[in-house]
Amino acid sequence: MRPIILAGVLLALASTLSAQEQEIRAARLPASVERQLLRFFQDPATVRMTGPAVIEEGRTVTGNVGVYGGGLRLHGRIEGDLVVVGGNLVFGPAGAVTGDVTVVNGELVEMPPDGAVGGEIVVFGPIESATIRASEPRDVWDRDRFRPGPFGYWPGDGRAAIAVRATGAYNRIEGLPVGIGPVIETSGRNPLRLEALAIWRTETGFRVDEDRLGYLARLEQFLGGEREWRVGASLRSTVDPIEDAGLTELENTLSSALFRRDYRDYVERTGWTAYVRATPRAFPLDARVEYRDFDYDVAVVTDPWSLFNGDDAWRLQPLTGVGRLRTIAAIAEYDRRNDPEDPTAGWLASARFERGLGGSLRMPDYTLETGPAAALPGAPLETDFTTAVLDLRTYRRVGRSALLNLRATGGGALGNAPLPPQFQYALGGPGSLPAFRAMTVDCGARAGRARLDPDGPLFLTGYGCDRFALFQVEYIGSLDIDFDFGFDDRRDRRLGRSTAARRGADKDPWDWDWDWDLDVEPRWAVFFDAGRGWAADGSGTVRSTAFHYDAGVGLLFDDFGIYASVPLSGERRGVNFNVRLVRRF
Numbered sequence: 156m157r158p159i160i161l162a163g164v165l166l167a168l169a170s171t172l173s174a175q176e177q178e179i180r181a182a183r184l185p186a187s188v189e190r191q192l193l194r195f196f197q198d199p200a201t202v203r204m205t206g207p208a209v210i211e212e213g214r215t216v217t218g219n220v221g222v223y224g225g226g227l228r229l230h231g232r233i234e235g236d237l238v239v240v241g242g243n244l245v246f247g248p249a250g251a252v253t254g255d256v257t258v259v260n261g262e263l264v265e266m267p268p269d270g271a272v273g274g275e276i277v278v279f280g281p282i283e284s285a286t287i288r289a290s291e292p293r294d295v296w297d298r299d300r301f302r303p304g305p306f307g308y309w310p311g312d313g314r315a316a317i318a319v320r321a322t323g324a325y326n327r328i329e330g331l332p333v334g335i336g337p338v339i340e341t342s343g344r345n346p347l348r349l350e351a352l353a354i355w356r357t358e359t360g361f362r363v364d365e366d367r368l369g370y371l372a373r374l375e376q377f378l379g380g381e382r383e384w385r386v387g388a389s390l391r392s393t394v395d396p397i398e399d400a401g402l403t404e405l406e407n408t409l410s411s412a413l414f415r416r417d418y419r420d421y422v423e424r425t426g427w428t429a430y431v432r433a434t435p436r437a438f439p440l441d442a443r444v445e446y447r448d449f450d451y452d453v454a455v456v457t458d459p460w461s462l463f464n465g466d467d468a469w470r471l472q473p474l475t476g477v478g479r480l481r482t483i484a485a486i487a488e489y490d491r492r493n494d495p496e497d498p499t500a501g502w503l504a505s506a507r508f509e510r511g512l513g514g515s516l517r518m519p520d521y522t523l524e525t526g527p528a529a530a531l532p533g534a535p536l537e538t539d540f541t542t543a544v545l546d547l548r549t550y551r552r553v554g555r556s557a558l559l560n561l562r563a564t565g566g567g568a569l570g571n572a573p574l575p576p577q578f579q580y581a582l583g584g585p586g587s588l589p590a591f592r593a594m595t596v597d598c599g600a601r602a603g604r605a606r607l608d609p610d611g612p613l614f615l616t617g618y619g620c621d622r623f624a625l626f627q628v629e630y631i632g633s634l635d636i637d638f639d640f641g642f643d644d645r646r647d648r649r650l651g652r653s654t655a656a657r658r659g660a661d662k663d664p665w666d667w668d669w670d671w672d673l674d675v676e677p678r679w680a681v682f683f684d685a686g687r688g689w690a691a692d693g694s695g696t697v698r699s700t701a702f703h704y705d706a707g708v709g710l711l712f713d714d715f716g717i718y719a720s721v722p723l724s725g726e727r728r729g730v731n732f733n734v735r736l737v738r739r740f
Contacts, residue, residue, distance in 0.1 A: 188279075192259065195238055196221045197713070199556060199633075199676070203494030206242045207436045212249045219254070226261060228436075236274070246271060313342040322354055322371060324404035327417045327469040328394050330358035330459035331408070334371060344380040348373070354393065358459040369393050385432050392425040394454055397475070397577050397618060400593065401586015406736050415461040415469065418584050418593050420618060421454040422475045422577040442487040450479050451577065453519060456612060470593075473615040474521060474605060476536045476575040480514035492550060497714060497738060499558055503548040507566075509578070514538045516575055521605040524613065531605075541569040542578055548740060556633035562740045567622030573691040574621050576600070581619030582686040582703070585733040588625075589684070590705030590720040596620065598690040599697050620688030620700070627740055629682035631711065680709040680716070682739065707731075714738060 195201060202218050206225025210216060214231035219238075226242025229250035236254035237244075244258050246267040255274035256267075263278055315337065322334040334352030341347045354369035375387035396419040400407070411417045426449035433442045456472050485508045492501035518533040544566035551559045568574050582588050583595030594601060600617030607614070683706045689699040707720030716735045722728065 209437050314340045325408040325411045327456050328421050328454045329356035345377045348375040358457045383435050388429045390427050394421050413462045415464040423452040423454050424449045439490045445484045447482045452477050471615050473618040475577045476516040477519050478515040478517050480516045481512040482509050484509040498550040505546045508543045511538045511540045524604040536575045537572040558631040560629050562627040565624035576618040579619040580623040588686050590722040590731050596688045596700050598688045621691040622689040625686040627684045631680045634677045678711040
């Protein structure tokens, strides 16, 4: 597999700043403070957490701690500095920090106990900044000016806007799906959220074709006053990926729009859902139970634009079940990682369970094009199936600057009957087994070619396996090289000039206070992957696979990585190169 992206990689890097970097830059801090905070979060030694976070009483965290979004309730002890971005900091009676405390776009809700903070306390508000010490009065800023909410910090109560945003990745079915419509959130401790988006599929161009338009409407009500419980419902007519192939939407968008390589397969869904969701503040759990009632249809490949390889045909789509299906699903994620984007410690466990409740799902009538042409009538599909998937990941620091990361995931049908194609699984490609082409582990379901009508497009006769297993391990080490480019005020400090003097009426010619800095510490990685699939029906062309193995090395610059991998099983040999804009897992 050739690289997902070579040209335009600098543009991709510039557009993929981490969330905390965006929040820090949006705060309009002094440039020197901004750079200091960015380096704080980018430092591999920083223990990073995503809020709302809690450090329990009796727990001691050694080293600097950075918390982004949702705030921190500190009941334990931090032996180092603490930075909280985009949320409030609440000290418990036993909370303590041996170093400095910095809050950006948030509030220090309660002053810490006497002697609980060894250094200075600094609060940077959304509009103005104020510096306070533990001995000063705590109410030194307007705490009602901005209130934290799910959309960030907004003046006053509630929010209403007209949104224009992508509702999915650029793909070979729609081009880019663009949602346009109102987004509303009411005020109060139990806000009501509403969004109603009409989806324009750019593959159609600027003409409005009702058959090619989609929609997505969601209504969500919070309960209990703490934003921990919510109920909601949705209406949709969307093109959704069968699996995300382990790639982010940005990666799949760039791959498709630039090189005409779409690593996902799709199905059309029209219908409604209703759900209950819990996100407790004191426990890193996100759990949801959802009822789903959809009409499914086959997604047809069109001809959206791509920058390169425009004369190549897009990869074929698989045939999927058509008709109505009702299911109930339960999804839960337990996340104890210190940073979701670049974890260096902690666990992630996620589980998904879905049970079919009946319907009229069936395979469409088609003509088999593989071998002698044969017209095959559509057959009913199992609608009382049960499927479940478990994903376990752990991240461990090995020494000061090395990481050992492990992942085990698998699941599938819990009965003997095959799953409908849109509920099956396939492995291969940069998101799972990077040394193999996309969807290599498909249990032979994709071997045939078919048409729904004599003059229509070709399809694959199936999607993948009914069960799968994937194991991944990677070791990441440091190269002990630090690239630091940019301009700052370090020369002023060497010359002894004060900040006040440098910002006077007569600007000093040595004042290089540019809002640009690049600080990169490259790392290297070695990895190993193993995966296989099982078919519920072991006869005919659909059969279980053997394990597929690969290994490789990579060079990482923050999240951006260049990887080379080789297959260790099968007849094919050679090196595959690919580029990732995020960590492998």
